[in-house]
Amino acid sequence: MMHGMGDFAKNPMGMVPLLKLIAQTANSYVHSVELCSSPSKLSGCPQEDQSNGFFMTMDAQVDQFARVVRADKNLSSGFNAVGFSQGNTVIRGYIHKYNDPPVRNFLSMHGVLMGVNGLPQCPMSVPGVGVLCRAVDAIVSHAGVYDSFVQNHLAQANYYRDAANLDTYRSHAHFLPFINNEVKGQENSTYKENFKSLEKLVLVMAKDDTMVHPKESEHFGYFKDGSREELVDMRDAPWYTEDWFGLKSLDQDKKIDFFSTPGNHLRFKTDFLVEMVKKYFVSDTGASIMV
Secondary structure (H helix, E strand, O other), X not given: OEOOOOOOOOOXXXXXXXXXXXXXXXXXXXXXXXXXXXXXXXXXXXXXHHHHHHHOOHHHHHHHHHHHHHHOHHHOOOEEEEEEOOHHHHHHHHHHHOOOOOEEEEEEEOOOOOXXXXXXXXXXXXXXXXXHHHHHHHHHHHOOOOOHHHHHHOHHHHHEOOOOOHHHHHHHOOOHHHHOOOOOOOOXXXXXXXXXXXXXXXXXXXXXXXXOOOHHXXXXXXXXXXXXXXXXXXXXXXXXXOOOOXXXXXXXXXXXXXXXXXXXXXXXXXXXXXXXXXXXXXXXXXXXXXX
């Protein structure tokens, strides 16, 4: 289980109750991943975990996720993964770059999967996050989003996909253009094969999402190349039709399911999450293993 921006794994008001709910529903072991700053530290860092959702680069978050997963013997044979918001970007990066142990089923709750064309709205009202949001504003105002300083210090800039400025994005953005295999000459066939190996990809979009722009990114749709207004559905987009990273292959094998929830970002009902867990994470024997 991977939390999103501004949250942390040991959050008693959010992630902890969700962990307990999922564990009870699936009758399984659940590991909620923490993002500690030191590669040698895998848990017990709630303050770092929260701030690193902003200030640890996406590549570093993915690498730390891999360290945590690989150190957990309960996950050594593979696992199911559920992410929330930006946490899904981390999980997606892990699948492409590592996937050892492999992810079996991937449930993306309002995931920032195809990037954003505007930095996600910083949750100023969340206790303890206001000071982080002000720091984010300071970093962004320092230079353009594709400036090397910003790319090296702000996670959200790493998946800022300016559809009207793709050359600059592909030349200067970290992380997303590479896991998308959209940088000519730097395509990685392993990224594609790892993603194709998923047994099921479950994409859940918030119908009234005001944080992820465009919200269709949660279903692997996005703005049409060259536009910041015209949307393109996943199946009509070049990353699908040209199968950049295995999305079309998964879909043709009937391994992608789509859902939508009413309301804003991460405002889903727990009943819906329970339904998803039962449908995709519980085997015929009534047990499963998740992270």
